[in-house]
Amino acid sequence: DQQVKQNSPSLSVQEGRISILNCDYTNSMFDYFLWYKKYPAEGPTFLISISSIKDKNEDGRFTVFLNKSAKHLSLHIVPSQPGDSAVYFCAATRGSNYKLTFGKGTLLTVNP
Amino acid sequence: EPEVTQTPSHQVTQMGQEVILRCVPISNHLYFYWYRQILGQKVEFLVSFYNNEISEKSEIFDDQFSVERPDGSNFTLKIRSTKLEDSAMYFCASSLDTEAFFGQGTRLTVV
Numbered sequence: 182d183q184q185v186k187q188n189s190p191s192l193s194v195q196e197g198r199i200s201i202l203n204c205d206y207t208n209s210m211f212d213y214f215l216w217y218k219k220y221p222a223e224g225p226t227f228l229i230s231i232s233s234i235k236d237k238n239e240d241g242r243f244t245v246f247l248n249k250s251a252k253h254l255s256l257h258i259v260p261s262q263p264g265d266s267a268v269y270f271c272a273a274t275r276g277s278n279y280k281l282t283f284g285k286g287t288l289l290t291v292n293p
Numbered sequence: 294e295p296e297v298t299q300t301p302s303h304q305v306t307q308m309g310q311e312v313i314l315r316c317v318p319i320s321n322h323l324y325f326y327w328y329r330q331i332l333g334q335k336v337e338f339l340v341s342f343y344n345n346e347i348s349e350k351s352e353i354f355d356d357q358f359s360v361e362r363p364d365g366s367n368f369t370l371k372i373r374s375t376k377l378e379d380s381a382m383y384f385c386a387s388s389l390d391t392e393a394f395f396g397q398g399t400r401l402t403v404v
Contacts, residue, residue, distance in 0.1 A: 213391045224297070224384050224395035225336065270336065278349050279324055279391050283336040 184208045185273050187284035195292055200258040202287050204271030207252065211273040215281065216245060216256045219268045228269075229256070261291045295319040297396035299385050305402045306375050314370045314399045316385030325368045326386040326393060327360065329353075336384065342368065375403045 186205045194200045202216075212233040217225035231238040231245045231254065238245050244257045258265055271284040298317045306312050318325050327339040340350040340360055347360065359371045368387075372379055380403045386393040 215392065217395075222398075224299075224386075224397050227392050227394060230392060274391055278341055278343075279388055279393065280326070280338050280341050280349055281328075281336075281393060282338065285335040 183284075184211075185271055185282050185284040187269075187271055187287050189287050190285070191288040191290070193290045193292060194261050196263055197260045200256075200261045200265065200289055200291065202256040202258075202269050202271075202289065204254050204256075204284055205252055206254075206271075206273055208273070208275070208282075209252070210275045211282075212276070213274045214245070214247060214254050215272045215274070216243075217270045217272060217283075218265075219270060219286070225270055258289075261289075263291050263293050265289060266291050295394075297385055297387055297394055299383075299396035299399050301399060302397065303400045303402070305404060308377060308403055309374050312372050312375055312401065314372075314383050314385075314401070316368045316370075316396055317366055318368055318385065318387030319394060320366070322387035322389055322394075324348075324388045324390075324393075325360075325362065326388075327370045328384045328386060328395075329381040330384065330398075331378075331381045339370075339383075372401075375401075377403050379403050 215230040216228040219225045229243045247254045268286040270286045272281040300315045325342040330336045340354045341348045361369050382398045384398045385396045
């Protein structure tokens, strides 16, 4: 039961260009969405989040867009840097329990 | 910067043995979680803990599993009789609300 889907297992971009990571969800009860970054042999690191009442949230080089009608969100990284190379997980939560439902992740490679 | 710490970083155990994975959440956080990631698969929720009791658990979290917060700082996951398929990275996390902070993980290998 894939409630959160990341359909691209990998993405490769050039340094300085924009990286766009996509995520779709099926559960309309989700009310908060998060992006995590994960390096090998480390735990997920929180990156940025967005409430379902917003359609955009920006933090430095990172912007998350939410399209509720399409049940779609995306993470934009601009400009991309080689240090951004990692697996990016989309996650969603609902209600006050705060349990996270993760997508399978997208491996981003930023080439110098 | 406060962080979630997990010990050990790697645990190898014989099938059928009990293991205890330990975590020290961020001190002022209220919600505590265990997640796991089997190699090549996604991060899966196991259990959440709030106000000294389990608030939600997944289908994976069967009678073999238990959690405890024995004192004000530690949060443990016990697997009573490990199976080969329990081999995974286990992540502890804590939060004040929606944004959970994860530890580095414990790699559990059941042989």
